[in-house]
Amino acid sequence: MIVLGMESSAHTFGVGIVDNGKVLANEKAMYRIGTAGMIPGEVARFHAENAAEVLGMALEKAGISNNEIEGIGYTMGPGLGPCLEVAQLSAKTVAKKLGVPIVPVNHCAAHAEIARHFGRLADPIMLYVSGGNSQILVLEERPYLHYVVLGETFDIGVGNMLDSFARKLKLEPAWGSSIEKHSQGGRYIELPYTVKGMDFSFTGLATRATELIGEERLSDLCFSIQETAFSALCEATERAMLLKNKREIGICGGVAQNRKLREMLEEVGREHDAKFGFAPDEFNADNGGMVAYLAERMIGSGIKSRLEDCGIRQKYRVDTARLG
Amino acid sequence: MDNSKVIGVGAEARLSLINLFGSDIVVKERLPKKYRAKELDLRIRKERTKNEARIMFRISRAGIRCPRIVALGRFSIYMERLEGVLLKDKKISNKEIAESGRILGSMHSLDIVHGDFTPANLISDNSGKIYVIDFGLAEMTRSEEEKAVDLLLMKRYLKRNLYRLFEDSYSKTYNDSEKILRRLVEVEKRGRYQTRTLA
Numbered sequence: 001m002i003v004l005g006m007e008s009s010a011h012t013f014g015v016g017i018v019d020n021g022k023v024l025a026n027e028k029a030m031y032r033i034g035t036a037g038m039i040p041g042e043v044a045r046f047h048a049e050n051a052a053e054v055l056g057m058a059l060e061k062a063g064i065s066n067n068e069i070e071g072i073g074y075t076m077g078p079g080l081g082p083c084l085e086v087a088q089l090s091a092k093t094v095a096k097k098l099g100v101p102i103v104p105v106n107h108c109a110a111h112a113e114i115a116r117h118f119g120r121l122a123d124p125i126m127l128y129v130s131g132g133n134s135q136i137l138v139l140e141e142r143p144y145l146h147y148v149v150l151g152e153t154f155d156i157g158v159g160n161m162l163d164s165f166a167r168k169l170k171l172e173p174a175w176g177s178s179i180e181k182h183s184q185g186g187r188y189i190e191l192p193y194t195v196k197g198m199d200f201s202f203t204g205l206a207t208r209a210t211e212l213i214g215e216e217r218l219s220d221l222c223f224s225i226q227e228t229a230f231s232a233l234c235e236a237t238e239r240a241m242l243l244k245n246k247r248e249i250g251i252c253g254g255v256a257q258n259r260k261l262r263e264m265l266e267e268v269g270r271e272h273d274a275k276f277g278f279a280p281d282e283f284n285a286d287n288g289g290m291v292a293y294l295a296e297r298m299i300g301s302g303i304k305s306r307l308e309d310c311g312i313r314q315k316y317r318v319d320t321a322r323l324g
Numbered sequence: 325m326d327n328s329k330v331i332g333v334g335a336e337a338r339l340s341l342i343n344l345f346g347s348d349i350v351v352k353e354r355l356p357k358k359y360r361a362k363e364l365d366l367r368i369r370k371e372r373t374k375n376e377a378r379i380m381f382r383i384s385r386a387g388i389r390c391p392r393i394v395a396l397g398r399f400s401i402y403m404e405r406l407e408g409v410l411l412k413d414k415k416i417s418n419k420e421i422a423e424s425g426r427i428l429g430s431m432h433s434l435d436i437v438h439g440d441f442t443p444a445n446l447i448s449d450n451s452g453k454i455y456v457i458d459f460g461l462a463e464m465t466r467s468e469e470e471k472a473v474d475l476l477l478m479k480r481y482l483k484r485n486l487y488r489l490f491e492d493s494y495s496k497t498y499n500d501s502e503k504i505l506r507r508l509v510e511v512e513k514r515g516r517y518q519t520r521t522l523a
Contacts, residue, residue, distance in 0.1 A: 188363040197439060197461055231360040231368075238357075239335035267359040 001300060002064060003071040004094070005292025006055075008087035009079025009107050010131065011038055013047040015058040016289030017069075018296050021117070024062035026282055026289035027054050037167075044082035051090050058288070069098055073295020076104035077316030078132070084312040092310055103298045103305050105291045106321035108253075109147055112137055113297070113323070114290035115252035119277020124248035125150070125241045127233060127265065128318075129255035130286075131159035134233065136198055136240045137318065145301075145324035149317075150240045151198025158229050159255045161202040165225055168210055169218065179222045180260055186223025189216055193228050198240050200232040230261045238268045248275045256284040297324060336372070337460065341405065348405040349394060352376075369399045376459045377401055379436055388430050389455040406455050411443035418489055421482070423454045425490040428474060429497025431456075432504065437470045438462050442477050472507040479508075 002024075007014040014028035029050040031043045059065065074091035077084055088104075095102035112126045126137040126147070135152040139145065162179045171178040189212070192204040209225045241249060249269045251262060256278055269276040283290055301324040328351070332339040337354045354369040377396050380403075384390055391403035411420060424446055431438060438445070439461025447455040463470070475494070479487050495501040 188361045190363070190367065193364065193368065227361045227364060231357075231364055234359050235335070235357075242333075242335045264359040268357075271358065 001070045001296055002062075002068050003073060003292050003296035003299065004058070004069050004091075005073040005105070005110075005288045005290070005295050006087035006091045007075045007107070007110075007286055007288045007291045008044075008047045008051075008083050008085075009075045009077065010083060010286060011043055012286035013050050013054055013086065014286060014288030014291070015054045016287060016292040017058050017062040017064065018289065018292040019062075021293065021296070023289045023293065024064070025058040026287050027057040027061060028285075028287055029054050030285075038080065040080040040082040043080065044086055047083060047086035051086060054288075055090070055094075066094075066098065069094070069100060071100050071295060071299045072098075072102040073105045073291050073298070074102070074310075075107045075110070075291055076311070077313035078107060079312075079314060081312065081314050084314065088310065088312050092307060096307060101299055101304060102307060102310055103295050103303055104310050105294050105298070106316055106318055107286075107291075108133060108135065108137075108318035109321045109323055110290040110294045111252040111284075112147060112250070112318075113294045114283045115250045115256070115277070115279045117293065118279035118283060119250050121248045121250045121275065121277045123246060124250040124275075124277070125237055125244060125246050126250040126252060127237045127256075128253045129158050129233065129251065129261070130253035131163065131255075132157045133253060134158045134200070134202075134255075135318065136237055138240065138244055138246070144322050146320075146322055147318050149319050150244070151200070151236045154194075154196075154199055154201040155203045156206075158202060158233065159253075161206050161229065162226065162255075165206055165209060168213060169221070177258070179226055180258055182218055183223035183226050183260075184219065186217070186219035186221070188227060189220050189224045191224050191228045193232060195232045195235050198236045198243070200236050202229055202232075205229060226260060230258075230264050233261070234264050234268050237265065238272070241268075241272065241274060246274070247272075248277070250276075251278045252284060254285055257281045294323065298322075334460070336369075344394075344402075350391065350403050350405050351400055352403070353397075353400040355399075372460065373397075373399050373401060376462065379459045379462045379464065382434065382464075383431060383436060383456070386430060386434055388427055389453060390459070391455065391457060406447050406449065406457070408447040408449035408455065411446040411448055411454075414448065416443065416482075416486065417452075418486075419452060420448055420454060421486050421490050422493040423452075424478075425493030426497045427454060427456055428478075428490075429494040429501065432471050432474070432494075432498050432500070435464055435466050436462060437465055437467070437474050439470075439474070440477070441474045442481055468504055468507040469511065471504045472511045475504065475508050476511060 005016045011031040017025040031046045072095040074087045136150045137147040140148045194201040266276045328340045328342040395402035
């Protein structure tokens with residue numbers, strides 16, 4: 001089945017096309033965040049202006065025409081309201097025009113499922129790390145296929161924490177990558193480390209690291225904030241894996257592009273003979289391909305939605321999303 | 325040690341059984357993690373070992389049963405081995421559940437939360453006495469939230485009538501229990517806890 005997916009929950013407007021689990025196109029336009037962060041209305045305007053072009057690019061890349069599309073998926077949430085509206089409206093318009101089924105997709109579940117696909121993981125403990133989210137997920141089949149949250153951040157997502165810190169250092173906030181770049185050669189300085197069981201917290205860490213700006217070397221700060229935050233994520237993931245008796249670890253979401261975090265998690269896996277897997281970077285950043293991928297499976301398993309029930313949910317919890 | 329036998333490996337520690345001068349001793353050793361920076365690794369293991377031992381001393385001084393510590397290393401706690409069966413592996417009697425409620429009430433009176441208070445961490449000896457084990461996630465705190473979560477774990481695990489007994493005996497032991505029970509209602513209402521029990 002050829003399914004088109006649309007994503008616009010944050011800074012990226014993405015369109016993906018899949019056919020029978022194979023991603024034919026994954027095109028996107030990304031709003032440049034700069035130093036001001038995201039103003040939802042402005043980002044939404046950016047998405048609206050780029051929607052048609054990205055859609056056209058995806059169709060061209062996949063080499064298909066409009067009327068070959070057999071189903072549509074779009075990100076229902078979680079995300080920024082005005083941004084989410086753009087993919088929702090575009091998807092509904094296309095679905096109505098073509099008369100094909102449409103399903104609303106949970107953004108976090110889409111990240112996790114595409115990582116499971118590319119990472120060739122059957123039943124992993126999945127660490128989902130992005131700007132706004134940091135969660136440890138595991139699949140559960142009853143009463144229907146869905147992800148359960150085993151642990152998560154008490155306050156902010158690890159990506160936003162690193163980005164706000166980068167901004168305070170006057171570095172370009174690029175999804176944690178500027179912190180990673182400047183952490184080369186740093187020494188470890190003591191910072192607050194908070195893990196409670198499988199949950200974790202990052203605000204205390206961010207506050208203390210900010211206080212130390214000017215007192216400590218830049219590379220030491222970057223190295224230590226990253227090391228502390230990632231260690232917390234690894235510890236919680238490790239605990240979840242042992243508790244649930246799993247033999248696989250996956251990582252997904254924007255921060256999954258971070259090499260250092262991937263190396264650390266791979267080490268956790270090695271210690272327990274667990275397989276480690278993840279998706280290529282273009283699928284870790286927000287994208288439409290993952291939405292199309294999950295939507296195809298949902299439609300295939302018989303999940304149906306009426307056009308009038310397709311809205312947005314800014315706080316759509318992953319554990320309430322039915323996947324099959 | 326040659327005569328040591330590994331009896332369990334957790335996320336952060338290894339439990340082994342050794343024989344010292346004729347008695348069985350359980351050693352809980354926090355193992356190094358290669359994935360994290362050495363300084364952080366040492367700090368976490370040292371702090372947690374110290375914290376766990378301190379809490380065990382404090383609660384046993386207050387008359388709550390837990391394994392007796394016989395020696396303390398930098399990353400290891402040496403404690404007596406308990407005879408008995410985990411509550412999770414047996415049919416829990418009313419007496420045992422009332423005693424468990426009393427134990428949690430006493431711990432909370434001392435402003436100690438266990439962090440993983442479930443029948444998997446409670447041992448019933450042959451005479452019906454209850455011991456608490458594994459203080460790896462325990463903390464000294466006044467936080468109503470964390471005390472409520474201690475209750476929540478039991479509530480999720482136990483059948484309704486058994487939990488009722490547990491809560492009654494908890495409330496009789498702990499003066500501030502009303503506040504915690506109100507907090508528990510709030511915690512349960514929150515999405516993350518509600519939706520987590522979906523399965």
